[in-house]
Amino acid sequence: MRTLDIVARASRNLRRAKMRTFLTSVAIAVGGFAITASLMAGEGARQYVSRVVSGNIDPKGLVITKSDENFTTGSGRKLHEYDPDSGIYNGHNFKAVTDQELQRLRSRKDLKNVEPMYQVQPKYMTFSAKPDKKYVSETVMRDSAIRLEAAAGKTLEKGLQLKDGEAAIPDDYAESLGVSAQSLIGSKITLRVEQIPQRISNDEIAKVYAERGEEGVRKITEPKIMDKNFTIVSVVKKTPDQTGNISRTYISPDSAKELSEFSTLGTDQYKKYITIMATAADGKNPEDVKQKLKSEGLNVMTANDIQGMLFIFVNLLQSIVLGFGVLALVVSIFGIVNTQYISVLERTQQIGLMKALGASRRDIGRLFRYEAAWVGFLGGTLGVIGAWFTGSMLNPWISKTIGFGNYDLLVFQPIAGVSVIALLIVVAIIAGFLPSRKAAKLDPIEALRTE
Template structure:
């Protein structure tokens, strides 16, 4: 018997048991739905982080920290040498970079410049006759893509300039973002080494250069105000001078003279006891996280499919029992064992195809409808977090067809082994 004729016959016999066919394939559809959605979410997530990292980092830039002691179990023993080279952060005690380290790193071949992460902790930001607001300040980097609500930067900003975020525009009493450009703001910082009885506070003045708008691609905190590296150091020096942690840094960013050399510099630094991460390393870390999440979702999908396998086996066994006579007749008419088996395997394939098509089709529809809602809820702007790749959808459907055929093997074998005489005796 020709495969084409078998396919048509098995399709017809499924049509004759519509309710059973649809119910069985719905079980697979649940799995297909989950798998298609998790694949879409994984693809979307990776594309998203890829975009974030690309627009926030530079291939020429390495982020460097001191390599942390490994397999540290329990608290670390005190040693006078260690002393102030360890800074405690929210993440626990971390070995830090000293000025010596910065100097050593800057002497590595192909390194253009090293700038420690200053991240000065300021007291507040304000403006004449306005309320005071807390804020965090970071260093402006020309390689980070920003979208501006007003104003712009030509590559870099001057030492007395600041980039505000949209939130602060209204808070600091500006009519709109455009209105704020060129106006002055005050940033107050406390000298940490000053005695409690005689606190010292200094006001730094900044001209607003631009206002950054919210972007789904923003890497750093939305509230960070951006200032130049030089003035960040000034602020940092004022705040931290004469304290224990002065000139100890959690990390530094290293600029390499060309993107091609980034990897070799990274290797050199690793050999020297530093941990250096390139943009793609950071992407890798984030993607690992996404992959794990996707793996969990896929696991649920696989579980659903595992359950539906038993559904298919059961349905097909019943189908064989119901059609004992028909099988007997076909065999009496000279239908080959192999073809009888195929008839039932292809029936199972049809069920798998239906389930896969229903499930992934539904996932596509639901995902397409949900995409704008998700982007809105997560404030991602134009970014789509679910990306449906037609090829992976086809693979899902084909995979489910194969799984269904595999689960149809046992019932198909039963059918092909039926003795036609016994089968025809069944009344």
């Protein structure tokens, strides 16, 4: 028998048992749906990560630290020896880059725009728009590699840095203050920073007490205070592709340096930096620069490294969902085997007649395998179309709920859909192997006698 004839006959056989064929196909479709949905979610998440990385990190940018532990949160770290050249961030101790090491980095020919991430921890902030209240929020140095779109004021494009005395704030500050974003432009924000008292010996305290009494001692032991005023030049709008959407106040590197050095003067943290931001010089490959810095004992991450780290989490979540799809597929395999075995029993006489008329064992086996392939094709097509349709319906709601903007989380790729259908056809053929083998081995005389 010709292959096309066997394929056509397999299709006719399935049409004679429409309900059974449909139910078996639906069982496969469940697995196909889950697999396709996981692929769609994984693709959407990877596209989102790629947009975030490209929108927030210079492709030639480098993040430099003294240890790879600095790239973690620091939680659950093992006991380690104290290092006087370490820095403290969020209560955790990290190896820090000293000022001498910073200057050496700045003198390198393969690096440019070398700038430490100054740690700024104001006690509180006040707004001229609400002078009677004090507020607490995170304050960071503006990273000019990130574009910050403005709801009011000027948009901070990539490469555009704030000037000393300028600040940018997120639009949710306006909501908290109960004023419009536009009204905050040109108004003042004041950051109060405290300086830890200098180390004073008992002899010095006794001398001051003798000369100026308790008031003098109080003055030399109490924290010094700096109130630095900033003019708000931009109210930043939330966008889905920016990590800079976190509620924080942005100030210039010069202002951040001034506040950081004031607050740490006289402490072990003075002029010590946990993270250094830099850019590979023109004509230099970031990966080559990274390897040179690593050979000198520094830990470096490039934009590709950061993207790879984020992809690990995306792939892990996708694998979990994919696992459920595979589990559903395994269950459907038993459904195909069961359906095909029943079909063999019901059509025993038909099989005997075909053999009596000249059909070979190979033709009979192919007939049942092609029937299984048709079931796999129908189930795969139903699952893929169902996942695509469901994704199209849910994408607007998902994007609105999680703030994806005009982008979709569930991204359908035709090549992935075709691959899923092909996979399910192969799986169905494998599942139909045992029933087809049983049908092929039937004795034609015995088969014709079966009632």
